[in-house]
Amino acid sequence: MAIKDLFKQSIKVVNLGNEGFANELKNINVDTIHLQWKPIARGQVGLIKALDKLSNRPEIDEANLEVLRRINTSQAVLVDIQRAIDVISYMDEDTILHAGPPITWERMAGPMKGAIIGALIFEGRVSNEEEAVKLASSGKIKFSPCHEHNSVGPMAGIISPSMPVFVVENRTLKNFAYCTLNEGLGKVLRFGAYSGEVINRLNWMKDVLAPGLQKAIRLSGGIDIKTIIAQAMHMGDECHNRNKAGTSLFIRTIMPYLIEAKLPEKELVDIVKFVNGNDHFFLNLSMPAAKCILDAADGVKNSTAIVTMSRNGTDFGIRVSGLKGEWFTAPAEMVKGLLFPGFKEEDCNPDIGDSAITETCGYGGFAMAAAIAIVQFVGGVPQDALNYSEKMYEITVGESNTFSIPILDFRGTATAVDVRKVIEKNILPQINTGIAHKEAGIGQVGAGLVNPPWECFANAIIKLAEKL
Incomplete structure (x- = not known):
């Protein structure tokens, strides 16, 4: 075709870069496709150089495959319930563990402060809010991340010495993880509430629920939580914000042992009613299951795979297997989703909780395609759930051999986030989560979707390039 004839044809445009150009052409009825494209590493030269240093490195690829192998071969089994102080080695009477990376009392968000106030009242250390604030800010209480002590906690994630915790064992690699028991939704401690009904x-839960469940768990010889997660995903859960099937399967599994335990009739009835009436009860089992699996994958030399994603309501933090124990943090993002009636966006606290351990292990937001109905709770449409799950394959080392998504032809979930791929492809992990009120004492106000801050991954890739 001669050049003079080219502009006699109908023009079709593919626009790359600034979307404003595409919009202008569409406004004058030019057939235009805008290509959503960003340069590698958002065009940041330092990050591109770091990626170059970490590319085509067989020892890194082998290390990441070892992380994936450990995740896929681990078996998480519920073996007991104990007091936190009796099983968490760091814990003493003056210790409180919290969600997310390290933080001081002064920088803590409202819901975390509220949960600590409630924990101090629960422990009998104080009798009211004023006394609790005075003690918490005095320096006498040690605050430390759950993640640094083989533990996890949803939302504020508070674990105090007398609280009962699930004990989950990785029977493949012989490590343990711990998590409190789930209180339910709404006005509960983990969302920062501390009223009389919460205490x-x-x-x-300490005096009746935990002892009853403890007897049943011990009689069972151990309950395979990883298998329940896999089954629940085939029944419509993603085991972070939707746990209806997981909770039902847990009740079904433990019920014979609860009966065998010969509990007083009222205690048995109350325990079963409580667990049955709390669709999120299984969350506090799916979380320590992921924790004991990922702790076993931590510390693999040369690995760029993520083993922790967590937030404390102020900061978001990640940890990388090949940089064992080191946090990379940035300000936590706001969660976008559906709010309970009467609440507005300005009421919401930034992202908070250890529950993103589920996404880190390959379920939760990574498995939303298995839980299409979850969009009714966190927002969006069914196609969004499919899109989120499919996109996560682009940033992970491989796929789970246990957790699979029926609608994707039973493909294993995307598993083991690779920091290199996050930076190279400009794709952030997808997390779904609850939303806490920003003020202490109020509780949950909704649920939604969020991504980690980019800076966590950018800082990690720089450090990896320096070290590896």
Whole structure:
């Protein structure tokens, strides 16, 4: 075709870069496709150089495959319930563990402060809010991340010495993880509430729920949580924000042993009613299952795979297997989703909780395609759930051999996030989560979707390039 004839044809445009150009052409009825494209590493020269240093490195690829192997071969089994102080080695009477990376009392968000106030009242250290704030800010209480002590906690993630915790064992690699028992939704400690009803519930859980479940768990010889997660995903859960099937399967599994335990009739009825009436009860089992699996994959030399994603309501933090124990943090993002009636966006606290351990292990937001109905809770449409899960394959080392998504032809979930791929492809991990009120004492106000801050991964890739 002669050049003079080219502009006699109908023009079709593919626009790359600034979307404003595409919009202008569409406004004058030019057939235009805008290509969503960003340069590698957002065009940041330092990050591109770091990626170059970490590319085509067989020892890194082998290390990441070892991380994936450990994740896929680990078996998470619920073996007991104990008091936190009796099983968490770091814990003493003056210790409180919290969600997310390290933080001081002064920098803590409202819901975390509220949960600590409630924990100090629950422990009998104080009798009211004023006394709790004075003690918490005095320097006498040691605050430390759950993640640094083989533990996890949803939302504020508070674990105090007397709280009962699930004990989950990785029977393949012989390590343990711990998590408190789930209180339910709404006005609960983990969302920063500390009223009388919250403390009364915690005391009942300590005095009745935990001892009853402990007897049943011990009679069972151990309950395979990893297998329940896999089954629940085939029944519509993703085991982070949707746990209806997981909770039902857990009740079904433990019920014979609860009956065999010969508990007083009222205690048995109350325990079963409580677990049955709390669709999120299984969350506090799916989380320590992921934790004991990922702890076993931590510390693999040369690995660029992520073993921790967590937030404390102020900061978001990640940890990388090949940089064992080192946090990379940035300000936590706001969660976008559906709010309970009467609440507005300005009421919400930034992202908070250890529950992103589920996404780190290959379920939760990574498995939303298995839980299409979850969009009714976190927002969006069914196609969004499919899109989120499919996109995560682009940033992971491989796929799970246990957790699979029926609608994707039972493909294993995307597993083991590779920091290099996050930076190279400009794709951030997808997390779904609850939303806490920004003020202490109020509790949950909604649920939604969020991504980690880019800077966590950017800082990690620089450090990896320096070290590896």
